[in-house]
Amino acid sequence: MSTSLLDPRIKLRHISCFLEVNRQGGVVAASQALGLSQPAVSKSIAELETLLQTALFDRTGRKLVLTRQGEMFARHAMAAAAAIREGIESVDLARSSQAVVRLGALPTVEVDVVPRAVASFRRSPFACRVHVESGPSGHMLAMLRDGKLDFIVGRLPSPDVMKGLVFEHLYSEQLTFAVRPQHPLAQRPDLAYRELEPYPLLLPPANAIIRPIVDSLFIAGGMGTVRFEIETVSNSFARAFALENDAIWTISHSVVARDLDIGQLVALALDTSASRGPVGITMRANEQMGAPVMAMMDAVRDATAQFPRAPS
Known part of the structure; x- marks a missing residue:
């Protein structure tokens, strides 16, 4: 079975001629609208009907009318033409300063x-x-x-x-608790969450996506009352405050990855695997x-x- 999205024998000219003949109700008017010769339009319609193995137009009257099969095909052909037109318009828009x-x-x-x-x-x-x-x-x-x-x-x-x-x-990715290298907990191995209580905590606000995750880590780690909390979504403020104070910045790992690589900040030795999301x-x-x-x-x-x- 062919995996092609479209029968390669069906060309865009087949679809264009079919839709225009349907719109104009005849080959002559369609050929004029398309700027093609009448024989060329008639040939495209005949080829399309041969490929689809069905008559698309009822030719008994003076005006061409879609058959039942033609109506079915027209719905999909119009949708395909509209999608192509939107694609062209999108590309044109992308070139303009309005995009x-x-x-x-x-x-x-x-x-x-x-x-x-x-x-x-x-x-x-x-x-x-x-x-x-x-x-x-x-x-x-x-x-x-x-x-x-x-x-x-x-x-x-x-x-x-x-x-x-x-x-x-x-x-x-998971969360990281980042501090400046001079922080009293910076070099401590296997920290417990309750050891964070005396220090200022830079935390996401209550409506932040990661705040429930942070709270869950604290509860699971037996965390008690924190002396001072600072809620912020500003990375620049949190970084500046953590670098100048013994604060602990709770943030997604990628936000501080470069700071950790160059040693500007240090990740505390806390188990944050449960925060991976x-x-x-x-x-x-x-x-x-x-x-x-x-x-x-x-x-x-x-x-x-x-x-x-x-x-x-």
């Missing part, structure tokens, strides 16, 4: 995946204006549902907010994306394969 891709970047990906993806997209044939939005998950999901964002890159939202949305899993693309369900948006999503997919993740 813009709007994506949301959660803290998990805004310092590595998204910058690399945008740089790659800039070199693609579909390069256009890019708007990158950041902020809490709830804010970003509201913008996605309202059509103000094309898609979001980050951790999988909770199931109760995913109605009407779909998620594409790209990779999984999916990261990917959240988008509206059943929505046809334009060429620039699809190109940006491909750039995100490529970028996720270029960064090492925390070991499980």
Whole structure:
């Protein structure tokens, strides 16, 4: 059985002539509209009927009328022509200054995946204006549902907010508790969570995707009362505060991966394997994306394969 998506004998001219003859109700008018000779249009219709092994038009009257089989084929042919037209328009739009891709970047990906993806997209044939939005998950999901964002890159939202949305899993990672190298706990092996209690904790806010995961780690680790909590979604503030104070920054591993590699920050020796979770693309369900948006999503997919993740 052939695996081709389309019978290679059926050409675009067959579809164009068929649709125009149906629209005009005759070969003569169709040939004029298409700028082709009448014999050429008649030949294309005859070839198409031979390939489909059925009559597409009833020729008994003065005006050509679709047969039942012709009506069935016309529905699919019109949809195919519309899809091709939309594809051409998307490519044309991508070349114009009016095109813009709007994506949301959660803290998990805004310092590595998204910058690399945008740089790659800039070199693609579909390069256009890019708007990158950041902020809490709830804010970003509201913008996605309202059509103000094309898609979001980050951790999988909770199931109760995913109605009407779909998620594409790209990779999984876990949380890291990062501190400056001079922190009293920086060199301690096999830490227990209760040993974090005396120190300021930089935590995601209550409505952040990873906050329930952090709370679960604390409960499972027997954590008691924390003396001082700082809730923030700002990576730049959290990094600056952690570098100047004995604070403990709770964040997805990829956000601080480069800081850990160069020794600017140190990961505490805590078991965070239970925090491992999916990261990917959240988008509206059943929505046809334009060429620039699809190109940006491909750039995100490529970028996720270029960064090492925390070991499980």
